[in-house]
Amino acid sequence: MSDSVWWLQTERLALRRFVADDLDWLVQLYRDVEVARHLGGLLDRATVETMFRGRFLGYYDLHPGLGIWATLDRVTGELLGFHLLNNIQGESIIQLGYGLARSAWGRGLATEMAVALVRYGFEDLRLPRISGMAGLENLASQRVLLKSGLHRNGERAFPHPAYAAEGPMAWFERDRDAWLAEHAADARSVFDAHRR
Ligand SMILES: CC(C)(COP(=O)(O)OP(=O)(O)OC[C@H]1O[C@@H](n2cnc3c(N)ncnc32)[C@H](O)[C@@H]1OP(=O)(O)O)[C@@H](O)C(=O)NCCC(=O)NCCS
Numbered sequence: 001m002s003d004s005v006w007w008l009q010t011e012r013l014a015l016r017r018f019v020a021d022d023l024d025w026l027v028q029l030y031r032d033v034e035v036a037r038h039l040g041g042l043l044d045r046a047t048v049e050t051m052f053r054g055r056f057l058g059y060y061d062l063h064p065g066l067g068i069w070a071t072l073d074r075v076t077g078e079l080l081g082f083h084l085l086n087n088i089q090g091e092s093i094i095q096l097g098y099g100l101a102r103s104a105w106g107r108g109l110a111t112e113m114a115v116a117l118v119r120y121g122f123e124d125l126r127l128p129r130i131s132g133m134a135g136l137e138n139l140a141s142q143r144v145l146l147k148s149g150l151h152r153n154g155e156r157a158f159p160h161p162a163y164a165a166e167g168p169m170a171w172f173e174r175d176r177d178a179w180l181a182e183h184a185a186d187a188r189s190v191f192d193a194h195r196r
Contacts, residue, residue, distance in 0.1 A: 006072070008120060013113045015069040015083060018056045025079050027050055032102060038138050038163060039099055065125045071100065071113055078194035080104040083113045085121050085130070094121070096148060096194065097139075098134045105140075112153060114148035119183075122176045132172040145172040149179060168189075 006014035030036045030043040037129075043051070060067045068084040081100030088095050096112045096117060121127045132150050134141035146152065150172035157168045 006074075008069075008113075008116055009074060010112045010160070012074055012115050013080070013109060014074045015113065015117075016072060018052070018068065018070050018082075020057065022079065023052055026056075029081075029099065029101060034102055037098060038141060040166075046135075055086070055089075056097045063087070066094070066191055068097075071098070071109075082110065083110075083117055084108045085125075085127075087127060088131070088133075088158060088160070089162045090158065093131050094127055094129070095161055096130055096145065096150065098144065110141075110144045114144055118149050118174070118179070122179050127176060129175050131171055132171075133169040135166060136168065136170055138170075142170050142172075149182075150174045152193055 005016045008015040009018075027045050027048050030039070030048050033042060036042045056068050057084050059072070063086065066086050068086060070079055071081045071083050072078065073080055081098065081104055081148070084097040085094060086097075087093065096114060097115055100110055118130055121130050130150065133156060134145060136155070142152075151174055153171050153173050154178040155168040156171040157166070158164070
């Protein structure tokens with residue numbers, strides 16, 4: 001695969017846009033109960049396909065810079081999962097999200113790319129705020145949101161059918177100005193360390 005479609009890369013991972021051929025992979029992901037239970041539940045092929053055409057493939061050109069991207073192993077090119085920056089359905093709020101095949105869990109991969117996406121969202125897209133939500137029992141996802149630089153801010157529920165059944169969810173957010181101030185401080189301390 002050409003590097004040119006890997007539009008964001010980290011030490012171990014790369015993001016590219018989803019393409020029509022990825023549908024079978026996504027259908028399989030939504031057949032794994034351990035993954036799907038945190039993503040709205042097990043979905044049949046027809047439902048996944050409708051979502052894939054709208055929220056995945058059809059979204060990129062309508063919302064430049066945003067979307068749901070395929071998360072790949074940089075060495076093997078294997079499709080491991082997805083990361084996203086998109087609007088919460090029915091809202092204009094921009095959220096960070098992710099889901100990985102079970103074989104990829106437990107190695108810090110979700111966090112690695114989420115950190116890079118937050119940086120991209122604030123520095124390149126200049127988003128004023130990035131939010132995130134996770135089920136109250138989804139402690140792994142809550143941990144990833146925190147490690148990505150978002151802060152916990154209570155709970156929120158959303159009326160859209162995609163989330164309504166979940167009820168209140170753990171809510172996270174971060175404003176660009178606060179994130180930039182923190183990372184400017186990081187940059188200064190690196191500079192100071194080099195001067196010593
Ligand atoms: C959430 C998910 C993406 C995490 O992927 P991952 O690559 O394993 O995540 P990371 O390794 O980067 O970080 C996970 C963190 O959660 C912690 N964690 C994992 N399971 C946990 C649990 N049951 N309770 C508390 N913490 C837990 C890990 O220890 C790690 O934190 P640490 O680095 O401080 O030790 C993955 O589990 C997944 O795809 N789940 C199903 C889909 C999903 O939940 N998506 C999010 C919807 S809101």
